[in-house]
Amino acid sequence: MRAKLILPLGLALAGWGLAAAQTFEQKPQDAGFERFVLLKAPKAPRLVLKAGDRLAICGDSITEQKMYSRMMEDYLTVCAPDLKVTVRQYGWSGERAPGFLARMTNDCLLFKPTVATT
Numbered sequence: 732m733r734a735k736l737i738l739p740l741g742l743a744l745a746g747w748g749l750a751a752a753q754t755f756e757q758k759p760q761d762a763g764f765e766r767f768v769l770l771k772a773p774k775a776p777r778l779v780l781k782a783g784d785r786l787a788i789c790g791d792s793i794t795e796q797k798m799y800s801r802m803m804e805d806y807l808t809v810c811a812p813d814l815k816v817t818v819r820q821y822g823w824s825g826e827r828a829p830g831f832l833a834r835m836t837n838d839c840l841l842f843k844p845t846v847a848t849t
Contacts, residue, residue, distance in 0.1 A: 754770055754771050755768065755769060755770060755771065756769035756770065756771050757769075779846070780807070780811070780814055780816055780846060781814070781845075782813065782814050782815060783814070783815055783816075783845075784814065784816045784817075784845045784846050785816070785817050785819070785842065785843060785844045785845050785846070786803070786807075786816055786817065786818045786819070786844065786845075786846045786847070786848070787819055787821055787839055787842070787844035787846070787847040787848070788800045788803065788818060788819070788820045788821065788822070788847075788848055788849075789821045789822065789831055789839065789847055789848070789849050790820075790821075790822040790826065790849055791822055791823065791824065791825065791826040791827075792822065792823075792824035792825065792826075793822065794820050794821070794822025794826075795820070795822035795823055795824055795826075796822070797820055797822075799820070800818050800819070800820035800822075801818075803818050804816075804817075804818035819842060819844070821838060821839045
């Protein structure tokens with residue numbers, strides 16, 4: 732019984748070790764990086780945004796400040812200018828999911844977003 736448990740567990744850990752070894756990034760040769768573990772970013776299977784998308788950023792008072800939505804729009808404009816994605820924020824102070832659901836038709840869907848995030 733014990734051998735039946737140990738063998739699969741050992742194989743699983745060995746597989747995890749191989750997978751983990753492939754997920755670490757090479758550290759720069761600088762003492763400042765010694766305490767950090769640098770993981771590789773996962774490969775995206777495909778780009779989510781398409782040309783002409785209208786991105787709705789929904790949220791609460793942090794979203795309402797328009798800082799995050801402006802950063803996202805700037806990033807998309809600089810890094811993917813061909814997409815011509817427009818970004819709008821639909822944040823409202825103190826917002827919770829039921830509140831947004833109640834106002835979503837008039838305050839968000841009216842502008843026909845093609846992609847939404849929170």
